[in-house]
Amino acid sequence: MKIGDLAKVTGCSIQTIRFYERKGLLAKPHRTEANYRTYDNVALEELTFIKQCRSLDISMKEIETLLQNKNNPDQSCASVNALIDEHIIQVNEKISELSQLKMTLEKMSKSCGTDKTIKECGILSELTS
Amino acid sequence: MKIGDLAKVTGCSIQTIRFYERKGLLAKPHRTEANYRTYDNVALEELTFIKQCRSLDISMKEIETLLQNKNNPDQSCASVNALIDEHIIQVNEKISELSQLKMTLEKMSKSCGTDKTIKECGILSELTS
DNA sequence: CTTGACCCTATTCTAAGTATAGACTTTATA
DNA sequence: TATAAAGTCTATACTTAGAATAGGGTCAAG
Numbered sequence: 001m002k003i004g005d006l007a008k009v010t011g012c013s014i015q016t017i018r019f020y021e022r023k024g025l026l027a028k029p030h031r032t033e034a035n036y037r038t039y040d041n042v043a044l045e046e047l048t049f050i051k052q053c054r055s056l057d058i059s060m061k062e063i064e065t066l067l068q069n070k071n072n073p074d075q076s077c078a079s080v081n082a083l084i085d086e087h088i089i090q091v092n093e094k095i096s097e098l099s100q101l102k103m104t105l106e107k108m109s110k111s112c113g114t115d116k117t118i119k120e121c122g123i124l125s126e127l128t129s
Numbered sequence: 130m131k132i133g134d135l136a137k138v139t140g141c142s143i144q145t146i147r148f149y150e151r152k153g154l155l156a157k158p159h160r161t162e163a164n165y166r167t168y169d170n171v172a173l174e175e176l177t178f179i180k181q182c183r184s185l186d187i188s189m190k191e192i193e194t195l196l197q198n199k200n201n202p203d204q205s206c207a208s209v210n211a212l213i214d215e216h217i218i219q220v221n222e223k224i225s226e227l228s229q230l231k232m233t234l235e236k237m238s239k240s241c242g243t244d245k246t247i248k249e250c251g252i253l254s255e256l257t258s
Numbered sequence: 259c260t261t262g263a264c265c266c267t268a269t270t271c272t273a274a275g276t277a278t279a280g281a282c283t284t285t286a287t288a
Numbered sequence: 289t290a291t292a293a294a295g296t297c298t299a300t301a302c303t304t305a306g307a308a309t310a311g312g313g314t315c316a317a318g
Contacts, residue, residue, distance in 0.1 A: 004295065014296085019275060034283055036296060045257065052256050056237075057230060060274070066256070069247050077250035081241055084252055088234045091227055098224045101186060105217045108185075112210055118198050121206035123213055127181050127195070128174065133264065143265085148306060163314055165265060189305070 001039040010047050017047065025050055025060060025067070058087060130168040139176050146176065154179055154189060154196070187216060 007014045020026040026046060029037040046067075053063045062083060069080055112122030136143045149155040155175060158166040175196075182192045191212055198209055241251030 002296080013276080015276060016274085018297095023274090032283095034296080035298095036283080049257050052258075054274085056234060056256075066253070070253060073246065073248035075247050077241065077245050077247045077253065078243070080247070080250055080252050081238065081243075084234060084238050088231065088238060091231045091234065095224060095227045095231065098220055098227070102217065102220045102224065105185060105213060105220065109210065109213050109217060112206065114207070114210075116206050117202065118204050118206045118209070119202035121209055123209050124195070124199060124206065127185075128178050129181075131265080142307075144308080145306060147266095152305090161314095163265080164267095165314080183305085 001044070003037045003039070006039045006044060006047065009044065010051055012047060012051055020047070020050060020060075023060060025063060056087070057091070058083075062087075130173070132166045132168070135168045135173060135176065138173065139180055141176060141180055149176070149179060149189075152189060154192060185216075186220070187212075191216075 003014050003017055006012075007017060010017075012020075017026065021028060027043065029039050029043055032038055049067075049070075050063055053066065054060075058066070065083065066080065069075065069077070108123050108126050111126055116122070118124065132143050132146055135141075136146060139146075141149075146155065150157060156172065158168050158172055161167055178196075178199075179192055182195065183189075187195070194212065195209065198204065198206070237252050237255050240255055245251070247253065
C-alpha cells in the first residue's frame with residue numbers, strides 16, 4: 001500500500017500522513033527501493049485510530065498518551081476513562097462559552113436596524129464602548 | 130501613556146499591543162526620544178474596540194474590515210450587520226458540532242466501566258473500529 | 259551610582275495541518 | 289519505445305493569535 005492508497009482509504013491527506021509520521025504519532029513505514037513509503041494493515045489500523053481520535057478533537061498529545069496505553073494491554077484503563085471525561089468537561093465549557101457569545105452577538109445584531117450609516121450603526125457603537 | 134499603562138487599562142498584554150501594531154490593526158504611535166511608544170486616548174479607544182471584537186471571537190481580518198468601515202462614517206453599515214450575522218451562523222455551527230461531539234464522547238464514556246484493563250477498554254475499542 | 263522596573267527589537271514557539279517548489283519514479287498511452 | 293501524466297520524495301514556508309525569550313537600552317528611587 002502506497003501513501004496515496006492509505007490516504008484514500010482513511011480520508012487523511014497525504015501531507016497529513018507524513019506530518020503524523022514526522023510527529024512520531026505514526027510509525028515509520030518501510031520504504032521501497034525508490035524510497036516510497038509502503039504501509040500494511042497495522043499501519044492502516046493505527047492511522048484509523050488517530051483519525052477517529054482527531055474527529056473527536058482529541059489532541060495529538062493526548063493521542064500519543066492513548067497510543068502508549070494501547071501498548072500496555074494489561075494495565076488499567078482508568079487513565080483512558082479520565083482523559084475522555086476531562087475532554088467532555090472541556091467540550092462542555094466550550095459550548096457554554098459559545099452560547100454566551102451567541103447571545104451577545106444576537107443582542108448586538110438586533111441593536112442595529114436596516115438603512116443605517118456607519119456613524120449611526122448600533123453594532124459599531126456597542127463595539128466601541 | 131506608555132505601553133505598560135495602555136496594557137494595564139485595556140487588559141491586553143504588552144506583546145499583544147506590539148503584535149497588533151505590527152499587523153497593522155493598531156496605528157503606529159508616536160515615540161519618545163528614547164524610542165518608547167506613547168499613546169493618546171484615540172489609541173486607547175482603538176485598542177478597546179479591537180479587544181471588544183476579539184472577545185467576541187471576531188478575527189483580526191474581520192476587525193480590519195470593521196476598522197475600515199469606521200473610517201467611512203457616511204457609508205451604509207449593512208456590511209457590518211452582514212459580518213456579525215455571518216459570525217452568528219458560524220458560532221451556531223460550532224455549537225452544533227460540539228453538541229454532537231459531546232454526545233459521542235458521553236456515549237463512549239459509558240461504554241467502559243471501572244476496573245477494566247486496556248485490552249478490555251470499551252473506549253479504546255470504539256476508537257479503533 | 260547602582261538597582262529594579264520599564265521599554266526596545268528580533269527571533270522562536272505553539273496546534274494541526276496546508277501549500278508550494280523542485281526533483282525523482284512509476285504507470286499509461288501513442 | 290518514447291513520452292506524458294500521475295504519483296512520490298524532501299524541505300520549506302504559511303496559517304491564527306498571540307506568548308515567551310534573549311540581549312540590550314532607559315528611567316526613577318534610594
